[in-house]
Amino acid sequence: MLLLSRLDETISVCYRHGLYPEAARAAEKACKIAGETYGPDHRSAAVYANNAARMRKAQAQSCLPSGQDQKEASREPGGGKRRLRPAFGVAAVLALALFVTAGFAQRANVPAETAQPVYAAASDVEELNMPFYHIEADFDPASQLVEGEEEVIFMCREPVEEVKFNLYMNRYQDSSLDSSEVRRYAMRNGQDTGYIEIEDVTYNGETVYFEVKGETLRVAPGSGGFLRGEHALMIKFRVKIPNIADRVGGTKEGIWLGNWLPVLSADNRENRPTEIGDPFVNMSSTYEFRFSVPEDFNLVLSNTNNVQQKAGRKIYTGVLERVRDLPVFLNRGYRKAVAKEGETEVNYYYYSSDSRPEEVLAAARKALAFFNENVGQYPWQQLNIVENDMFLNGMEYSTMILISKGTSRGNLSNTVFHEVAHQWFYNIVGSDQYNAPYIDEGLVEFFTSYAQSGRVPGYTGEAGGLYRSLDSFGSWQDYRNVHYRNGRKLFEQLYVILGKNEFENFIKEYYDRYKFGFVSATEFRMILDGKLREEQVRKLLD
Numbered sequence: 001m002l003l004l005s006r007l008d009e010t011i012s013v014c015y016r017h018g019l020y021p022e023a024a025r026a027a028e029k030a031c032k033i034a035g036e037t038y039g040p041d042h043r044s045a046a047v048y049a050n051n052a053a054r055m056r057k058a059q060a061q062s063c064l065p066s067g068q069d070q071k072e073a074s075r076e077p078g079g080g081k082r083r084l085r086p087a088f089g090v091a092a093v094l095a096l097a098l099f100v101t102a103g104f105a106q107r108a109n110v111p112a113e114t115a116q117p118v119y120a121a122a123s124d125v126e127e128l129n130m131p132f133y134h135i136e137a138d139f140d141p142a143s144q145l146v147e148g149e150e151e152v153i154f155m156c157r158e159p160v161e162e163v164k165f166n167l168y169m170n171r172y173q174d175s176s177l178d179s180s181e182v183r184r185y186a187m188r189n190g191q192d193t194g195y196i197e198i199e200d201v202t203y204n205g206e207t208v209y210f211e212v213k214g215e216t217l218r219v220a221p222g223s224g225g226f227l228r229g230e231h232a233l234m235i236k237f238r239v240k241i242p243n244i245a246d247r248v249g250g251t252k253e254g255i256w257l258g259n260w261l262p263v264l265s266a267d268n269r270e271n272r273p274t275e276i277g278d279p280f281v282n283m284s285s286t287y288e289f290r291f292s293v294p295e296d297f298n299l300v301l302s303n304t305n306n307v308q309q310k311a312g313r314k315i316y317t318g319v320l321e322r323v324r325d326l327p328v329f330l331n332r333g334y335r336k337a338v339a340k341e342g343e344t345e346v347n348y349y350y351y352s353s354d355s356r357p358e359e360v361l362a363a364a365r366k367a368l369a370f371f372n373e374n375v376g377q378y379p380w381q382q383l384n385i386v387e388n389d390m391f392l393n394g395m396e397y398s399t400m401i402l403i404s405k406g407t408s409r410g411n412l413s414n415t416v417f418h419e420v421a422h423q424w425f426y427n428i429v430g431s432d433q434y435n436a437p438y439i440d441e442g443l444v445e446f447f448t449s450y451a452q453s454g455r456v457p458g459y460t461g462e463a464g465g466l467y468r469s470l471d472s473f474g475s476w477q478d479y480r481n482v483h484y485r486n487g488r489k490l491f492e493q494l495y496v497i498l499g500k501n502e503f504e505n506f507i508k509e510y511y512d513r514y515k516f517g518f519v520s521a522t523e524f525r526m527i528l529d530g531k532l533r534e535e536q537v538r539k540l541l542d
């Protein structure tokens, strides 16, 4: 029914943007129409009634002012001139960000599950835009430093006193996170923890107040803070690369860095690091970069479109759009194997004596082909796969995955498939890895298990524990049992309930609707509410 599906869209868009009164009004209207059309006992009427109740609850829990102000703000994105308009043909909207900071600050006491709608979902990307980063960085192997400057352009949809950035590179200095086997392995060469230092922050050409505490950088310009509209900050930073073997780290031959730049906090709260899981939640953003290395080094960074040699250095430039990170791999002496899947270049950088390039590239191509066909198109020019020696089997960054040389050779293609799958689930379709890790890990495990084997999912038992956020876990095993294993079971049950065709359509719709956006625990529940009966949703998620 056209009217109902239009209302569905309105409910979902308003909800994602924190426009709860509007979402509630649309949900009431849809509820009334569904009741009149199908009769009050019909399943669809019950779904709409449930939706309306959820919207009323969200409205009651929110301390946001009426949605009217935000609506007006979204009609006038930018509120002023664009400081940096990239000349490389990317959509003109990318220099702005969805950034509902004031609303978030006011809702600090609302449970995490309800306090999410700061992110842009796919259909809103054109309208609401993303943060834009302009990076200049130089690597010096002798000191193991990357020194650089970052211009970040973002939009406040409400006035806000300060903005926060995540400084993930300070994580290894936090000894309270040292208890797991992962940390002990990563630091077996000693406690060379690395760090990120912020040397200066300027706003409108002048240094402003900033403070670094652990993994959080606060920037507060004083006198009124950041008004509604577009802003640009310049951050001067220095990264000391840790001599460790984890999701960041290095050996004599290569250095792999993800989450190394200061990035806007997606919810404008202090970062809450955990030892277990992937406690990173970044907005899709665009990065324009200029990165220089000594000429005996190579830089691997997807979408590099130009390399110049000058005064003993190589300078790499390019633009990478709609990624959650700017992962880089610096190396000398690595070997490289290349393949192509459709339009995508697949590169494997390896060094160990048992690297198995053919097997790795075959698994990566198989995954790319599978997800291109069954979910949606891979959006970047390259997929880079880097072999390293971390404790974890694999790790995903947008356009770059890490595979440990310690990964069991019997499980190598499954590990590659799993990490490539994350390009779709987390890196393209963002989800809350902190409060609802099952969304991406469950989907990835589901596809790794079934696409790889060709078996038909048939599990119908309990899932259990999926409400637990990362900070409730004391061991990796416990975390994996819940969010990987039970997360996979959730999608198995969804497959059984929906049937093959409807499940396949569901996944394609999910990609189309949320690509480059973000799915919170609440949003995911709403998605299931639209597909399942209430008791089925409760059985899966509560």
Ligand SMILES: [Zn+2]
Pocket: 418, 422, 441, 444
């Ligand atoms: Zn995973």
